[in-house]
Each structure stands twice: as C-alpha cells, then as structure tokens.
Amino acid sequence: MNMNLVTLLYLIASVCFIQALKGLSHPKNARRGNLFGMVGMALAILTTLALIAKQAPGAGSAWLLGALAIGGGLGALAAARIEMTKMPELVAAMHSLVGLAAVCIAYAVVAEPAAFMLSTTGVLPYGNRAELFIGACVGAITFSGSVIAFGKLSGKYRFRLFQGSPIVYAGQHRLNLMLALTMVGFGSLFLLSQNWLPFILMTVLAFALGVLLIIPIGGADMPVVVSMLNAYSGWAAAGIGFSLNNPMLIISGALVGSSGTILSYIMCRAMNRSFLNVLLGGVGNHPLSASHAKHIERPVKVASADDAAFMLANAESVVIVPGYGLAVARAQHALKELTSKLTAKGIQVRYAIHPVAGRMPGHMNVLLAEAEVPYEQVFEMDEINAEFGQTDVVLVLGANDIVNPAARNDPQSPISGMPILDAYRARAVIVNKRSMAAGYAGLDNELFYMNKTMMVFGDAKKVVEDIVKAVD
The missing domain is CATH 3.40.50.1220 (TPP-binding domain)
Incomplete structure (x- = not known):
C-alpha cells in the first residue's frame, strides 16, 4: 500500500476520532459521536491490516487476523454480558490492556528494531530509546494501576490491595519517590547502552509504582482514578506511536491522553480534590477529624x-x-x-x-x-x-x-x-x-x-x- 495513501487514511480516521469526542460531549449527539468513533477505528484497523499484509504477507497477517478475531470476540462477549453497574470496572480492565499492549510493543521493538524499520544494525537511535522508555514506563504504570482500580471497583476480592479503603503507611510517598527516581535511573542507563537488564528492571519498577500509586486512593476518588488511568493509557499509546512512526497511534493517543487529563482535572474540582494529590497517589490527603468522622445518632x-x-x-x-x-x-x-x-x-x-x-x-x-x-x-x-x-x-x-x-x-x-x-x-x-x-x-x-x-x-x-x- 502506498504510504501517502496510508497517511491520508490515518488522517481521516483521526478526524473521525475528533468528531467522536465532539459528539460525546452532549447526550443528544452521543450516538453520532459513537458512530464516528467506530468508523474511525474500523478505518484505522483496516489500513493497518493492509499495511502489514504488504510488509509481512503470509504468517504475519494470519497471526494478526487470529489475534483480532480472539480479542474482538472476547470484547464483544464482555460488552454483551456486562451489567451497567459494572461498567466502570470494565473500563478499568480495558485501560490495563492498553497499558500492557504498550509494554509488549516496546519489548518487541527493543528485541527486533529491524522488523520495525528503525535500525538495520540492531542499534536504536537515542530518540527511539527515549520514546520506548516513556511508553514502557507509562504503559506498565497504567497496567498495574488499572488492575488495582478494577479490584477496588469490583469489591469481590478479599486481597487487601483490592479493598475500597485507602492503604497508607509511614514513608509511603518517600518510597514512591525513590522508586520513581530509580526507574528513571534505569531508563537513563537503557538510553545510554540499550542493554536489556536496565530496561527490564525499569519495567518491573514501573509495575510496582502503578500499584503503589493507586492503593492509597480510596473508593471516593475512584471516578477520578478511572479518568486518570484513561489519560495514562492515551499517553502510553502516543509514546509507542512515536517509536513505531505511526501517526494514527500518536494522534489517537494524544486525544485520549489530553481529554482524559482535562476530565480528571474537572472531576477533581467537582470533588474538592487536589488534582496533583490524586495524580501522585493521595499526597496531602487529610484524614477526617474526630468530630466529622464520628456518627451521631x-x-x-x-x-x-x-x-x-x-x-x-x-x-x-x-x-x-x-x-x-x-x-x-x-x-x-x-x-x-x-x-x-x-x-x-x-x-x-x-x-x-x-x-x-x-x-x-x-x-x-x-x-x-x-x-x-x-x-x-x-x-x-x-x-x-x-x-x-x-x-x-x-x-x-x-x-x-x-x-x-x-x-x-x-x-x-x-x-x-x-x-x-x-x-x-x-x-x-x-x-x-x-x-x-x-x-x-x-x-x-x-x-x-x-x-x-x-x-x-x-x-x-x-x-x-x-x-x-x-x-x-
């Protein structure tokens, strides 16, 4: 497929996504917005299929079609069976998959740069390494954080991590800061050397940080968390889009990331929460005073x-x-x-x-x-x-x-x-x-x-x- 045609089709799909967001801003236009979103996604998927079929005919296309059939079937089944009250946890589960997909793609690119036409020698340019570092970190945080949010919203599981009440402990925020700085340190080592060990350690720390950022957030802030994780998933997709030189991923990821961030800020204002506090795992949250926490008959x-x-x-x-x-x-x-x-x-x-x-x-x-x-x-x-x-x-x-x-x-x-x-x-x-x-x-x-x-x-x-x- 001609690359100019691919770029044009991706641009049309992006315009559909923008129209989808515009339509979803009001209930009267929501159906039309959904229709634009479905058309845009279908166009993006079909264009990508045609592009891969040209670049990797045969087994590559077969694997992709099989994955689409399995994923699409499971998604349709989940959407058909989900109760309306369970919709938030379904959204959290979907965000986790977006984050995990970003991590998997980052590892695939590091393992086979030539397959993604980023390097013929196996040595990635520094810009691509930085993009992979950001995409993998944000994706890992999104995945593990969304899993915790799913558990908190579900309320079915007895694990302490999945309870609706916040989990707080002494030195919590210092630990988060240390993990974040160490993660950035390993990412910098990967940026300089392209070695696997710092990349793996960086990803492990990002998974851990995602858990630690969400467990101190209680059930009252779950709507903000869902919106915030939505933004994270968008930024993860955009970061990977730069690595793959895929304008569709960059544009759609940026749309999701920016709209999710704006929505999270609006919701924090509506809940009298500090956006920065929720973003950083409840930094500065104050417990109820005894007079307010006590229930008086x-x-x-x-x-x-x-x-x-x-x-x-x-x-x-x-x-x-x-x-x-x-x-x-x-x-x-x-x-x-x-x-x-x-x-x-x-x-x-x-x-x-x-x-x-x-x-x-x-x-x-x-x-x-x-x-x-x-x-x-x-x-x-x-x-x-x-x-x-x-x-x-x-x-x-x-x-x-x-x-x-x-x-x-x-x-x-x-x-x-x-x-x-x-x-x-x-x-x-x-x-x-x-x-x-x-x-x-x-x-x-x-x-x-x-x-x-x-x-x-x-x-x-x-x-x-x-x-x-x-x-x-």
Whole structure:
C-alpha cells in the first residue's frame, strides 16, 4: 500500500476520532459521536491490516487476523454480558490492556528494531530509546494501576490491595519517590547502552509504582482514578506511536491522553480534590477529624412509599437526583415509569446529574439513556442548581455526598468547597437509602436531618416501584 495513501487514511480516521469526542460531549449527539468513533477505528484497523499484509504477507497477517478475531470476540462477549453497574470496572480492565499492549510493543521493538524499520544494525537511535522508555514506563504504570482500580471497583476480592479503603503507611510517598527516581535511573542507563537488564528492571519498577500509586486512593476518588488511568493509557499509546512512526497511534493517543487529563482535572474540582494529590497517589490527603468522622445518632423523619407518592403527585415541579444506589438496584426503568406518570399529571420533572455521581464520568447519564429518559429532562449540575429554590420536591435516590449541604455551610468540613447539588434549597426532600450509612466521604449528611426531609428506606427499585403503584 502506498504510504501517502496510508497517511491520508490515518488522517481521516483521526478526524473521525475528533468528531467522536465532539459528539460525546452532549447526550443528544452521543450516538453520532459513537458512530464516528467506530468508523474511525474500523478505518484505522483496516489500513493497518493492509499495511502489514504488504510488509509481512503470509504468517504475519494470519497471526494478526487470529489475534483480532480472539480479542474482538472476547470484547464483544464482555460488552454483551456486562451489567451497567459494572461498567466502570470494565473500563478499568480495558485501560490495563492498553497499558500492557504498550509494554509488549516496546519489548518487541527493543528485541527486533529491524522488523520495525528503525535500525538495520540492531542499534536504536537515542530518540527511539527515549520514546520506548516513556511508553514502557507509562504503559506498565497504567497496567498495574488499572488492575488495582478494577479490584477496588469490583469489591469481590478479599486481597487487601483490592479493598475500597485507602492503604497508607509511614514513608509511603518517600518510597514512591525513590522508586520513581530509580526507574528513571534505569531508563537513563537503557538510553545510554540499550542493554536489556536496565530496561527490564525499569519495567518491573514501573509495575510496582502503578500499584503503589493507586492503593492509597480510596473508593471516593475512584471516578477520578478511572479518568486518570484513561489519560495514562492515551499517553502510553502516543509514546509507542512515536517509536513505531505511526501517526494514527500518536494522534489517537494524544486525544485520549489530553481529554482524559482535562476530565480528571474537572472531576477533581467537582470533588474538592487536589488534582496533583490524586495524580501522585493521595499526597496531602487529610484524614477526617474526630468530630466529622464520628456518627451521631439523631432523629430523622421516616416515611413510606405511599407518603412519597402523595407528595410527588401533589407537586408542581420535581427534581430527581440519581446516585450509585440507583445503579446498584437497577431502578432506572422503574424511575422512567414514575417520571412518565408524573409528567402525564402535568408535573414538571427533571433529572439533576452531578459530575461524579456513580463510579465513572457519565455513569448516571448512561443509566438514564438506557431507560430512554428524554435528553431534555436531564440537566447537569451547573444548569439546574439555581432551580432548586423554586422546586416543590426533590427525590434523591442512592446519592449521599453530592447533596450534603456541609460542603456549603460548614467551613470545617472535609468536603467544604466541594460543588454539590443544592437539593437542600427545595421546599421538600425525599431521600431513598438502604440505611443511614455514610457515603464515601465518611460524613453524616445534614440533609437527612432537616425538617423538610423524609427518609424512605429500602432497595431503590422496590421503593420506586411501590411509589409508581401508589401514584394516582
């Protein structure tokens, strides 16, 4: 295949990826964005297949087609079987594979430079060695870090490393710094000598560093971690793209890396976290003070599903705040039915989405889209916060920290300054939770104890279904 044609096709695929990101920025354009992404990836894969078929006909093409069939089949099977609540851990698993692929390619290039047309003598140029060093390190950190994130998100495994609570110990950050500096030292030795030993040791340290960077990050920061690892996987792909002289990998990797970094920063602001702290494994995180960590038993107003139905049916405006509890209960379809009933009665119903609700950016948007909730009913935090003061009833389903007024009213609170949904400003609030357990931040929620708030305890799906039955 003519290289000019290959470059043109890669450029078209890159434009498709850019259009995909643009489309995915809003739910109304998400389908079109996905379509652009699929077209771009298909074009990139087919172009690469044609290029390899020309350069390595026969066995090389057969191996590649076999790998594509196996990988594509496993990916399709996983996507078909995955539950919506498990989507964040699937994303983490995919990131780990991208990182591992970057490491494998780096080792292949070091082993056979001639096969990648980088050197006929076996000696790699210094620029390529630097690119391989960066790609392998970032890929290894992405792989091991994503494996830990997968385990923390899954919650199935008994290994201490996979527990949702942070793992912290004395000298943790000094150890991370020593490992990072040693890793860079071995990378420099590889850069100067192209010897295998420093390259292998550098990779081992990068794998270890990925684990140590993620274990001190608790479940509350997992949405940021998923986004951050997404950025890492993009930078790893871009680094390897330079080594392979592949513009497609460079452009797509840079797109993923930059967009993931920007998203991580936005999410850190939404969670009142320092971006640098999360990036470096929780440096500077402060434990809860005793006064904030202690749970104080206080009376709350407990109501039934019938009480909630009466309030909702007699309201003029309702705002629904979905949280992870909604996802766990898979209550989105029952909620859509409730919304339809209320809308039919002439009640204005809207959904308020916090940037970090759930376990992944856009988690709640995906759940509502699965239930075919109209896009015009779904509003982001900045769009709807000013409307809570004129809202009759707010229905909070499985959300906690994102509606805690302590973020606004208590300067001493660990979440002080964190942007929240102003549900507490509504005339009445209905909160559905399984229990009075604290959220990821480990704090009591002042909203639950307000006179205007009613607590309806139970599984979100069962509660919403009972409310649907009780609405006249």
